[in-house]
Amino acid sequence: MSDMLQLQDISKSYPMGEERLQVLKHVCFSVQKGEFISILGASGSGKSTLMNIIGCMDTADSGRYQLDGTDVFRLEPGQLAMLRNHKIGFIFQRYHLLPQYNVLQNVMMPLLLRGLTHRQAEPIARESLARMGLEDRLKHRPSQLSGGQQQRVAIARALVGRPALLLADEPTGALDTATGREILRLFQELNRQGHTIIQITHDLTVAQAASRVLHLRDGVLTAQ
Ligand SMILES: Nc1ncnc2c1ncn2[C@@H]1O[C@H](COP(=O)(O)OP(=O)(O)O)[C@@H](O)[C@H]1O
Numbered sequence: 370m371s372d373m374l375q376l377q378d379i380s381k382s383y384p385m386g387e388e389r390l391q392v393l394k395h396v397c398f399s400v401q402k403g404e405f406i407s408i409l410g411a412s413g414s415g416k417s418t419l420m421n422i423i424g425c426m427d428t429a430d431s432g433r434y435q436l437d438g439t440d441v442f443r444l445e446p447g448q449l450a451m452l453r454n455h456k457i458g459f460i461f462q463r464y465h466l467l468p469q470y471n472v473l474q475n476v477m478m479p480l481l482l483r484g485l486t487h488r489q490a491e492p493i494a495r496e497s498l499a500r501m502g503l504e505d506r507l508k509h510r511p512s513q514l515s516g517g518q519q520q521r522v523a524i525a526r527a528l529v530g531r532p533a534l535l536l537a538d539e540p541t542g543a544l545d546t547a548t549g550r551e552i553l554r555l556f557q558e559l560n561r562q563g564h565t566i567i568q569i570t571h572d573l574t575v576a577q578a579a580s581r582v583l584h585l586r587d588g589v590l591t592a593q
């Protein structure tokens with residue numbers, strides 16, 4: 370198997386008065402293509418900071434990050450945005466769907482941002498929604514759906530551009546236990562189909578749905 374991503378000696382700090390608050394401390398890990406891993410950590414341990422770096426939304430103070438063969442920290446901001454759009458599908462705790470658009474339009478959005486026309490984007494978005502069992506909800510607004518359905522729309526949107534990596538931040542955090550379990554089973558199924566998935570969570574039970582759990586404690590990452 371080959372690496373999907375590799376982080377080497379990643380450190381990140383924020384200014385705090387005269388000092389700096391060290392949030393990530395020499396973080397090293399790699400994820401192979403086809404893996405499903407969880408990063409588990411308590412509130413304040415540095416999860417969001419690490420997720421922003423993995424998701425190419427922020428850079429580190431030092432260290433190296435290779436994503437699917439690209440040396441991420443060498444890129445200009447425009448190239449970084451392009452890499453993010455092409456390589457990563459994001460899934461958030463509160464879905465982040467656009468409320469003024471219907472389900473189909475939400476899922477078409479990443480393709481339109483890539484420059485596809487409506488005609489090109491629509492059948493691809495429909496197929497992605499059908500995979501999530503939502504083919505009969507295309508014209509609904511997000512607010513007309515349950516939390517679990519909204520998260521499945523968000524997963525359809527994350528998958529529509531065939532990203533190399535699915536990156537999920539507390540994907541079950543806003544859902545009841547049974548619906549959360551359904552979403553985790555969906556991730557396991559997507560993983561069996563070959564998708565590489567990283568989920569970030571504070572919940573051990575949720576983390577254990579993955580095949581490998583890494584633990585973040587005060588900015589230090591260790592295998593569990
Ligand atoms: N932009 C920022 N400026 C200053 N401190 C920050 C910033 N972002 C996060 N922090 C601090 O870094 C630590 C880790 O935060 P975060 O990565 O959000 O952790 P988590 O997502 O695990 O709760 C916290 O102490 C937080 O207050």
Ligand SMILES: [Mg+2]
Binds near residue numbers: 416418
């Ligand atoms: Mg956080």
